Each structure stands twice: as structure tokens, then as C-alpha cells.
Amino acid sequence: MEYYKINYYDQFKCLADKCPETCxxxxxxxxxxxxxxxxxxxxxxxxxxxxxxxxxxxxxxxxxxxxxxxxxxxxxxxxxxxxxxxxxxxxYPRHVEEFEGERELTISISCPEGIRLLLAQEKPLFFTHTRDEETEFFEEFDTVLYRFLKETRKELLRLIYDSEISYSELRGQLLGAGEILQSYTDEEDLEEVEAANLWQKRSLTSDFAGDYRREVRGGWKLMKVHCEFRDPGFVQMADQSLAAPERKETKKLPEFDFYFRQLLAYFILSYYTGAAYSANPLAIVKMALFNVELIRSLWQANLECEQPEEARELLENISSSYSRELEHSWENMNALEDLVVEELYLKG
Ligand code: SF4
Known part of the structure; x- marks a missing residue:
């Protein structure tokens, strides 16, 4: 069996009675x-x-x-x-994705220590690799698609961490990449595809040319229809934050650009290869983008102080609260993937 662990996986230690939350x-x-x-x-x-x-x-x-x-x-x-x-x-909060002969392990950001560790990483995230003698066989598993997704995930991460591209530009390019990946998944013989060449062959301009903020509001409205929430306080905070006029981007907190890239990378590393079961990589890319855009909007709306420490604590709290609503409910995850993001970032 091959094990892929997020690079800070073994640093996790439960805060126990010192935890500000409890799982x-x-x-x-x-x-x-x-x-x-x-x-x-x-x-x-x-x-x-x-x-x-x-x-x-x-x-x-x-x-x-x-x-x-x-x-x-x-x-x-x-x-x-x-x-x-x-x-x-x-x-908990270790998250395992299962594939034939392989396991991918991450730490959920629903745990306060999980999100703290994620944002404490100063370098791009990666998986470490170990193996043991165990073997297994899944009766129905698309190995070719899984390999394609693993290879193209590296390209998505390269894009996410490309400091030449601003966060605003990155959103469009990520969607463009998702659209390309989907068209390859739908139409091509994936055994013949070279992941490293995908972006060079086709332009990364997405079909979506709309307003990202509007998509966050629309997506949240759809989530309220299709998802069940455990904390009414979170729903109320999100409603109020998204109804408020948009605040200007803060220029005083440049490191937050990297935090949002880390969050994008986290969602891609945790869920992208899961498209081996749905054959819908675009939905996972959209979901990662929507999650981070929603977190970013809530953070901006509630940012009262531009001191980095407090702003970071706010980002940790919002990310963790949102993740608790989403990542530990398969119903909510499926609703987001199947019903919500299908309606978002559409052409025209
Ligand atoms: S939420 Fe995380 S840090 Fe807190 S008790 Fe649970 S596992 Fe420990």
C-alpha cells in the first residue's frame, strides 16, 4: 500500500482540554x-x-x-x-481518501489545530510518501483516470503557487484549468495525455467572465437550500456578512494572499483525486475555489483590525467554522459538489 501524507501530518497533536472548540x-x-x-x-x-x-x-x-x-x-x-x-x-481530524492500493491523508481544518498548522506552513504544501507490503484490489476502479488526476494535481498546485499570477487572476486560470481537465476527462484517451503539457496546448482563459462575489452569494443561497447546518450562529454570521457591502481589499496584509493559496491547495490536495470516482474534476476545482472565496468574503466582511495576528486568528476561526459545517457531512459535501457548484461559474 502506498501512503501519501500532507507534509505536516505528523506534527498534529490534539489540544485536548486546551482546545477552544471540542470535536x-x-x-x-x-x-x-x-x-x-x-x-x-x-x-x-x-x-x-x-x-x-x-x-x-x-x-x-x-x-x-x-x-x-x-x-x-x-x-x-x-x-x-x-x-x-x-x-x-x-x-479525527485526520482525513483519509481511499484509492486502490493507495491512501491520501490530510488534516481537516475543521479542527482549530488543523487550520493553525495549515496556515503556519510557509512553503507550498506537498505529500510525503511511504509504502508497506499490504496489497488490495478494488473491483471497479479507474486506474487510468486516477493516475491522470494525480499527475494533473501537480500542475494545479504549480498554478496555485505561481507568484507571478495575482490571486484575482488565479481564480480565472484555475477555472480555465478545471475546464480543460474536464474536457480531457470526457473526450481523450487519458493514457496518451501528458499532464505537464496541458496548459501549454490550450489557453487558460475560463468560459466564466462574471462577478466572483456574486457567485459566492449565489452559492451560499444554494447551500442554504441543499445543505443542513449544525450551527445557526455560523449561518447568521454568513448571511449578515454576505449582505453587507463589499469591503475594499486590504493592502496591509500581503501575507494573506499566500494563506488563500494554502487553503486552495488544501482543498485540492484533500479532494481533487476523489474525481476518480465521479469523473468530474471541474466540480472539485470549482468547489475548492468556491470554498476559499466564501471564506475570503466572510473574513473580509468581519475584519475589524488589520493587525496580522488578529486577522489571522479571524481567518482560522472562519475557515474552521465553515469546514465544520461542510467537511464532516457527506450529505453537505455531496450537495455542494453535485448541486451547488454545478450552478456556479458558468459561461456568459
Ligand atoms: S477539535 Fe482538534 S484540537 Fe480540539 S479536541 Fe478535537 S482533535 Fe483536539
């Missing part, structure tokens, strides 16, 4: 079979906190896990040790 509240934590068997073997009062029918932990009225103590530490971890955590709790 043990606000969403249903499903328990895997093996852990459930261990809990059943212990029995007694432990089972009072578990919904055996739904195979998940009960939550209190505030949505806190039944085993989350007042000091925000986990009762199961404290009493039984780390080996008794269920897969979901043990893995």
Missing part, C-alpha cells in the same frame, strides 16, 4: 463494530451512554457527547485508555 459535540459520533464490541464487553454504566440501535454515542441537550466531561476531556480515554477510542474519535 466531541455538535455531531453524531458513529461507533465502528470493533469498538462497539469492546464497549459491550465492558458493559455496565458505559453502555448507558451508547445508543446501541443507532451505534453512536448519546448526546446531551447541548449536543455534547455523553462521555465528554465538563473539563472537555473524554471519560472513555481517561478510564480505559486511547486503545478504547472508536475509529472516528481516534482518527
Amino acid at each position: 466531541c459535540a455538535g455531531w453524531q459520533i458513529v461507533i465502528d463494530e470493533e469498538s462497539l464490541d469492546k464497549y459491550k464487553a465492558i458493559g455496565g454504566s458505559l453502555l448507558e451512554g451508547i445508543d446501541l440501535e443507532q451505534e453512536c454515542f448519546y448526546q446531551d441537550r447541548e449536543g455534547r457527547c455523553a462521555f465528554l466531561r465538563k473539563d472537555n476531556l473524554c471519560e472513555i480515554y481517561k478510564e480505559c485508555g486511547a486503545s478504547y477510542l472508536c475509529d472516528t474519535c481516534r482518527m
Whole structure:
């Protein structure tokens, strides 16, 4: 098995009771079979906190896990040790994408430490590579498309980190790249395609010539129709921020240009090769762009102070809150990919 890990993956360390958030509240934590068997073997009062029918932990009225103590530490971890955590709790915020014989691992920015680590990276993101002896075979897996996506992802990252292109220009070029990738995926024999030559052969001008801010507002409206949100406070903040008149770009915070590129790279590294299952790379490129544009708009609207530290903290909070709404709900991710971005950045 080949493992590809985002370069700062092994630096992650849970903040535990020092965390400003907790990942043990606000969403249903499903328990895997093996852990459930261990809990059943212990029995007694432990089972009072578990919904055996739904195979998940009960939550209190505030949505806190039944085993989350007042000091925000986990009762199961404290009493039984780390080996008794269920897969979901043990893995979070590590995100795994599965492909035949390969795993791609990233750290979700829904976790405050995950986003902090991402924005602390001063250089372009990359995957480290290791392998072990394990092998596997997926009955239906398009290896040719997957290889094409892996190769073209390198080109997308080159584009994202090209400092000769301003962030504003990058948006159009990224969309143009997505359109080219989609047309190759739809029409060409991908075994014959050389990823490194794609942009040279065709112009990177996108069919989209509209207003990016309008797309953010339109996309958010569609999300409200198709997605379910866990935090009404986030929805209210987004509604108010997007209804407010647009603020001028701040020139005092040049490093933020790089942060938005890091966020774009994060979404591309986390999800782009997933198009091996949908054959729709354009949707993933649009989704990455829309996510970052939405985060950027919310950040700009709420920026009250141009001190870099505070502005960065605001960006971390907004990115993390948005990710908590999106990345841990397959329904929301699918709705965004299938229903929302299909309507965005269209020609004319
Ligand atoms: S959100 Fe992240 S840092 Fe906070 S408790 Fe969960 S894993 Fe730890």
C-alpha cells in the first residue's frame, strides 16, 4: 500500500482540554463494530451512554457527547485508555481518501489545530510518501483516470503557487484549468495525455467572465437550500456578512494572499483525486475555489483590525467554522459538489 501524507501530518497533536472548540459535540459520533464490541464487553454504566440501535454515542441537550466531561476531556480515554477510542474519535481530524492500493491523508481544518498548522506552513504544501507490503484490489476502479488526476494535481498546485499570477487572476486560470481537465476527462484517451503539457496546448482563459462575489452569494443561497447546518450562529454570521457591502481589499496584509493559496491547495490536495470516482474534476476545482472565496468574503466582511495576528486568528476561526459545517457531512459535501457548484461559474 502506498501512503501519501500532507507534509505536516505528523506534527498534529490534539489540544485536548486546551482546545477552544471540542470535536466531541455538535455531531453524531458513529461507533465502528470493533469498538462497539469492546464497549459491550465492558458493559455496565458505559453502555448507558451508547445508543446501541443507532451505534453512536448519546448526546446531551447541548449536543455534547455523553462521555465528554465538563473539563472537555473524554471519560472513555481517561478510564480505559486511547486503545478504547472508536475509529472516528481516534482518527479525527485526520482525513483519509481511499484509492486502490493507495491512501491520501490530510488534516481537516475543521479542527482549530488543523487550520493553525495549515496556515503556519510557509512553503507550498506537498505529500510525503511511504509504502508497506499490504496489497488490495478494488473491483471497479479507474486506474487510468486516477493516475491522470494525480499527475494533473501537480500542475494545479504549480498554478496555485505561481507568484507571478495575482490571486484575482488565479481564480480565472484555475477555472480555465478545471475546464480543460474536464474536457480531457470526457473526450481523450487519458493514457496518451501528458499532464505537464496541458496548459501549454490550450489557453487558460475560463468560459466564466462574471462577478466572483456574486457567485459566492449565489452559492451560499444554494447551500442554504441543499445543505443542513449544525450551527445557526455560523449561518447568521454568513448571511449578515454576505449582505453587507463589499469591503475594499486590504493592502496591509500581503501575507494573506499566500494563506488563500494554502487553503486552495488544501482543498485540492484533500479532494481533487476523489474525481476518480465521479469523473468530474471541474466540480472539485470549482468547489475548492468556491470554498476559499466564501471564506475570503466572510473574513473580509468581519475584519475589524488589520493587525496580522488578529486577522489571522479571524481567518482560522472562519475557515474552521465553515469546514465544520461542510467537511464532516457527506450529505453537505455531496450537495455542494453535485448541486451547488454545478450552478456556479458558468459561461456568459
Ligand atoms: S477539535 Fe482538534 S484540537 Fe480540539 S479536541 Fe478535537 S482533535 Fe483536539
